[in-house]
Amino acid sequence: MMSPLANKTPPPDAGSGTLLQEQAHSLLACPDCDLVFPLPCLSPGEKARCGRCGAVLMEPKSHGFDYSIALALTSLLLFVLSNTFPLLKLQIAGREQIGAIMTGVHALYDQGFWEIAFLVLLVTIIAPLFRIISVLYVLLPLWFGRRLLGAAHIFRWMEILRPWAMSEVFMLGILVAMVKLGDLATIQPGVALYSFAGLILFMAATDASLDDGAIWVRLEDGA
Ligand SMILES: [Zn+2]
Structure with a gap:
C-alpha cells in the first residue's frame, strides 16, 4: 500500500x-x-x-462532513455573540466603563498603536471569521455533493494559515489583565468573554474534526 x-x-x-x-x-x-x-x-x-x-x-475520521459543519455553525454563532455583547465591565473610582472587542481595537488605534490594533483585529476578528466561513464554504457544498468555485484554493489557504490562528493568546492576555487589575478595579466578565472562550474551544474542535484526506479527495474529484 x-x-x-x-x-x-x-x-x-x-x-x-x-x-x-x-x-x-x-x-x-x-x-x-x-x-x-x-x-x-x-x-x-x-x-x-x-x-x-x-x-x-x-487518517480517515469515523464521522461525516456534517459533524464539522455543526461545529463550524456553532463557532459562527459564538463569533457573532462575542462581537455583539460587552467583553468586560470595569468599575474604578466611581467610573464605569464597558469594553467590547472592537473598543480595544479603537482605543489602541486612537493612542497611535496602529500595528497592535491591526494585530488584535486580525487575531480576534479577521482570522476566526475567515476560518469559519472557509470551513462552511468548502464543506457545506461538499455535503450536498457539489463544489463551489475556488474551494480547493480556499482549503489550501486554510491549511497554510492554521498555525497563525492564535485567539488563545488574546484570551490569555485578557485573563492576565483581569488578575492584574483585580486589586484596583471591579471587573465583571461580559457575555462576549464567555462566548469568546467557547469560540476558541469550538474552533479547535472544528479543526480537529476536519478530515483533510477525504476533503481533498472530494475536492479533486469535483465532488
Ligand atoms: Zn515523508
Missing part, C-alpha cells in the same frame, strides 16, 4: 494531459518530505504513514 511511485517511469502513452491529470489525482504527497504514494484506501480508525519519515499521510 505504501510503495513509493516517485521513481517509477511513466508509461509511454502518458503524454496526454487527461491521463496525467488522472494519475495526479490518484497520488498523495507526504506533507513533510514530499515523497509521493498511491492514494491509500483506508477504513475509519486506520492510519497511513510515510514510509520514509513516518509522517501521517491519511
Whole structure:
C-alpha cells in the first residue's frame, strides 16, 4: 500500500494531459518530505504513514462532513455573540466603563498603536471569521455533493494559515489583565468573554474534526 511511485517511469502513452491529470489525482504527497504514494484506501480508525519519515499521510475520521459543519455553525454563532455583547465591565473610582472587542481595537488605534490594533483585529476578528466561513464554504457544498468555485484554493489557504490562528493568546492576555487589575478595579466578565472562550474551544474542535484526506479527495474529484 505504501510503495513509493516517485521513481517509477511513466508509461509511454502518458503524454496526454487527461491521463496525467488522472494519475495526479490518484497520488498523495507526504506533507513533510514530499515523497509521493498511491492514494491509500483506508477504513475509519486506520492510519497511513510515510514510509520514509513516518509522517501521517491519511487518517480517515469515523464521522461525516456534517459533524464539522455543526461545529463550524456553532463557532459562527459564538463569533457573532462575542462581537455583539460587552467583553468586560470595569468599575474604578466611581467610573464605569464597558469594553467590547472592537473598543480595544479603537482605543489602541486612537493612542497611535496602529500595528497592535491591526494585530488584535486580525487575531480576534479577521482570522476566526475567515476560518469559519472557509470551513462552511468548502464543506457545506461538499455535503450536498457539489463544489463551489475556488474551494480547493480556499482549503489550501486554510491549511497554510492554521498555525497563525492564535485567539488563545488574546484570551490569555485578557485573563492576565483581569488578575492584574483585580486589586484596583471591579471587573465583571461580559457575555462576549464567555462566548469568546467557547469560540476558541469550538474552533479547535472544528479543526480537529476536519478530515483533510477525504476533503481533498472530494475536492479533486469535483465532488
Ligand atoms: Zn515523508
